[in-house]
Amino acid sequence: MKFIFKITLVLLVVVSACKSKYQQTQAVALLQRINVDSLQLYDSTTHYLIAPYKAKLDSQMNEVIGSTKTKLTKEKPESTLGNLVCDASMWYASKIYPKTIDVCVMNLGGLRLPSIEAGNITVGKIYELMPFDNLVDVLEIKGDKLNQLFQLVAAADGWPVAGVTMQIENGKAINIMIGAKPLDINQTYTLVTSDYVATGGDKADMLKYYEKRTGSNYLLRNVIMDYVKITGELNLTINGRITNKP
Numbered sequence: 001m002k003f004i005f006k007i008t009l010v011l012l013v014v015v016s017a018c019k020s021k022y023q024q025t026q027a028v029a030l031l032q033r034i035n036v037d038s039l040q041l042y043d044s045t046t047h048y049l050i051a052p053y054k055a056k057l058d059s060q061m062n063e064v065i066g067s068t069k070t071k072l073t074k075e076k077p078e079s080t081l082g083n084l085v086c087d088a089s090m091w092y093a094s095k096i097y098p099k100t101i102d103v104c105v106m107n108l109g110g111l112r113l114p115s116i117e118a119g120n121i122t123v124g125k126i127y128e129l130m131p132f133d134n135l136v137d138v139l140e141i142k143g144d145k146l147n148q149l150f151q152l153v154a155a156a157d158g159w160p161v162a163g164v165t166m167q168i169e170n171g172k173a174i175n176i177m178i179g180a181k182p183l184d185i186n187q188t189y190t191l192v193t194s195d196y197v198a199t200g201g202d203k204a205d206m207l208k209y210y211e212k213r214t215g216s217n218y219l220l221r222n223v224i225m226d227y228v229k230i231t232g233e234l235n236l237t238i239n240g241r242i243t244n245k246p
Helices: 002-018 044-061 080-096 123-129 143-155 220-231
Strands: 064-068 103-105 119-122 135-142 164-169 172-178 188-194 212-219 242-244
Touching (some): 080 103, 080 212, 119 123, 123 220, 135 143, 143 164, 143 188, 212 220
Parallel strands (some): 103 188, 164 242
Antiparallel strands (some): 064 119, 135 212, 164 172
16 A cells, blocks of 8 residues: 555645746737727717717807907916916995905916906806806905915915915015005905815815804806806906016
8 A cells, every 4th residue: 555655645746846837928919999989888869868968068168158358267376277267256246245355366266267268158168167166255264274275286386366466485475465455364255266276175284263154055157157247348467466586
């Protein structure tokens, strides 16, 4: 029995040694182009069902609501697109709020278009500029918190503003003027912004410490469209709201 066990063990070792061992050395990817038509994705029933709604939506988006003499652009530290959004917000807030609106600040990231060409402005173009359903909020806030907001603006190399002029030096906001007066850290100011920024969005956490917050329940996008409609033809320029100190 011991002899048979030894023979069996030897045979197992030999067979194991003779087995081929394979190792993957290269992977080859095969790219095959598929004709979209071959997938038969088109559904005529669905097409005819949604066609009337699509036509209505296209008609609404293509409605001309005003025009601009010059190309509007999104830039830093100040831009004509940013000035449009803030001017519109100041105009709207001044209509609905019982106190004078001192200043507007909007985050640059909220503007989703790099530019709007000179010429007609459509509803669809404003939707592209402001696709998010952000609302307009008015905050009553102390000057020290407002100063912190301007420091955030300076650190970001500039956000859209109105009602204020300031300079940026080494990433810091200096020479901050609200209207024609230097920023007073002890005074309470009225600030119009989006509900996103008002709740601390884009690192604006200091705005959570407001004295009073009033939500308009009106979309910022609609504010811009109303402003364009009532203005008719825009003629926006860069006018030194934010500048880099030489």
